[in-house]
Amino acid sequence: MINVLGWTIRAPSALSRLILTLGISTALMVADHKGNHVERVRSTLTIALYPLQALASVPAALGIGVMEFFTGKRELREDNARLRTEEGLMLARLQQFETLEEENRRLRQMLGSATRVAERALAAELIEVSTEPYSRRILIAKGERDGAYITQPVIDAHGIMGQVTQTFDTQSRVTLITDPGHAVPVLVNRNGLRALVFGTGSPDTVKVPYLTATADIKEGDLLVSSGMGGTFPAGYPVASVIRISNDPNEAFLEITARPVAQLNHSKQVLLIWPGAKSVEPKAPESKGPERKGAERKTK
Amino acid sequence: MNLSSDGRARVSVYVSFLIALLLAVMPVPLWAEDFRPDWVGMVLIYWCMAAPERVNVGSGWVLGLILDVLYGSILGLHALGKSLVAFLTIKLHLKLRMFPRWQQAVAVCVLLLLNQLLVLWIRGMIGKAPGSFSYWTPSVVGMVVWPWLFVILRDVRRRFNVA
Numbered sequence: 001m002i003n004v005l006g007w008t009i010r011a012p013s014a015l016s017r018l019i020l021t022l023g024i025s026t027a028l029m030v031a032d033h034k035g036n037h038v039e040r041v042r043s044t045l046t047i048a049l050y051p052l053q054a055l056a057s058v059p060a061a062l063g064i065g066v067m068e069f070f071t072g073k074r075e076l077r078e079d080n081a082r083l084r085t086e087e088g089l090m091l092a093r094l095q096q097f098e099t100l101e102e103e104n105r106r107l108r109q110m111l112g113s114a115t116r117v118a119e120r121a122l123a124a125e126l127i128e129v130s131t132e133p134y135s136r137r138i139l140i141a142k143g144e145r146d147g148a149y150i151t152q153p154v155i156d157a158h159g160i161m162g163q164v165t166q167t168f169d170t171q172s173r174v175t176l177i178t179d180p181g182h183a184v185p186v187l188v189n190r191n192g193l194r195a196l197v198f199g200t201g202s203p204d205t206v207k208v209p210y211l212t213a214t215a216d217i218k219e220g221d222l223l224v225s226s227g228m229g230g231t232f233p234a235g236y237p238v239a240s241v242i243r244i245s246n247d248p249n250e251a252f253l254e255i256t257a258r259p260v261a262q263l264n265h266s267k268q269v270l271l272i273w274p275g276a277k278s279v280e281p282k283a284p285e286s287k288g289p290e291r292k293g294a295e296r297k298t299k
Numbered sequence: 300m301n302l303s304s305d306g307r308a309r310v311s312v313y314v315s316f317l318i319a320l321l322l323a324v325m326p327v328p329l330w331a332e333d334f335r336p337d338w339v340g341m342v343l344i345y346w347c348m349a350a351p352e353r354v355n356v357g358s359g360w361v362l363g364l365i366l367d368v369l370y371g372s373i374l375g376l377h378a379l380g381k382s383l384v385a386f387l388t389i390k391l392h393l394k395l396r397m398f399p400r401w402q403q404a405v406a407v408c409v410l411l412l413l414n415q416l417l418v419l420w421i422r423g424m425i426g427k428a429p430g431s432f433s434y435w436t437p438s439v440v441g442m443v444v445w446p447w448l449f450v451i452l453r454d455v456r457r458r459f460n461v462a
């Protein structure tokens with residue numbers, strides 16, 4: 001028996017409570033899946049639950065702090081020396097790149113091609129990795145305030161990491177290319193064969209379905225983004241093929257690839273604005289509803 | 300603290316749920332991720348079994364919704380799973396209390412598997428189903444952990460007179 005405003009009524013049975021919660025949950029899921037009707041609710045709750053999130057990451061942060069404390073002087077010196085040599089190498093290579101880029105630009109101009117070389121980019125710190133099993137998502141410390149938008153590509157120093165799927169005020173959630181709901185249109189770098197790279201939910205492999213046994217693809221092939229679909233700019237490395245198994249009973253090859261980006265190691269990621277020129281760092285024009293048509297929905 | 304005995308009982312339940320939520324979202328190394336049991340589900344099962352007057356379907360729903368927000372999954376997914384777990388536990392709580400400890404652990408494993416199955420179905424419907432068997436390990440780990448968790452929560456319940 002419970003007392004509501006002076007009236008005594010029977011407490012609802014467990015079954016009626018279940019029916020009520022089933023109804024609300026289903027309504028919520030439909031609203032969330034078919035469009036962003038509950039984004040407001042979600043962002044409010046996310047902010048309200050931030051203390052919990054922060055508290056949960058304390059042990060890990062402490063662990064890293066302790067590890068760093070014990071990193072000896074010697075190791076630091078070794079690191080330093082190694083990094084210096086690497087920097088030298090990189091600089092040497094960079095010189096080459098600059099000439100190559102210039103040459104490339106000139107050639108493209110000659111071809112009349114509209115492909116953009118320069119892009120605006122913004123480094124963002126990784127705040128948190130989603131712990132939900134089988135979904136591969138990360139939270140980064142740049143949000144709407146910095147111009148991040150949904151479907152924005154995210155890369156690291158090695159290749160494509162994923163795309164922004166939720167934006168908050170100062171944070172955004174990025175779905176990685178290994179998430180089971182994510183796909184990237186790619187080309188085989190060697191011969192231009194078109195394919196799709198799907199996430200599997202496992203942290204370091206992706207799959208390339210829908211290629212038949214006659215397709216010209218080999219182990220070690222690099223897959224680069226093809227720019228189709230409009231979300232990812234063309235030419236960024238995505239994954240390299242590590243295993244191809246040809247089962248005569250199956251219509252398609254079973255191809256496993258490893259993402260080129262260091263999805264599990266990166267601490268810094270880059271948000272890029274495809275098409276925006278790096279020489280004029282203004283607010284991105286590509287933000288807004290005109291991108292909606294080209295977006296690949298990942299939910 | 301000068302809380303009434305009822306207030307202290309309530310706080311102890313809330314704190315146990317808070318700790319379960321922290322354990323559920325605490326970052327761990329990648330290899331350990333598959334072996335993280337469903338802490339929230341297990342603590343929910345315990346309280347639904349031991350104190351069904353206090354913790355019921357609604358509590359399960361709220362906890363599930365918090366998990367949805369923390370995980371960033373589609374809103375209502377875990378809320379649905381957790382309210383089902385709470386409902387089944389409440390329906391079976393008298394039997395569950397009578398079971399020997401190992402049998403109870405098996406029953407808990409079945410409840411957690413049902414929760415995972417429901418979540419898997421919904422994920423499948425929206426096209427994000429995980430494809431490997433290690434999806435199910437958390438429930439099995441939960442079965443192994445249950446007897447110890449049971450003892451800890453029983454001590455909490457006796458200490459703070461939660462009924």
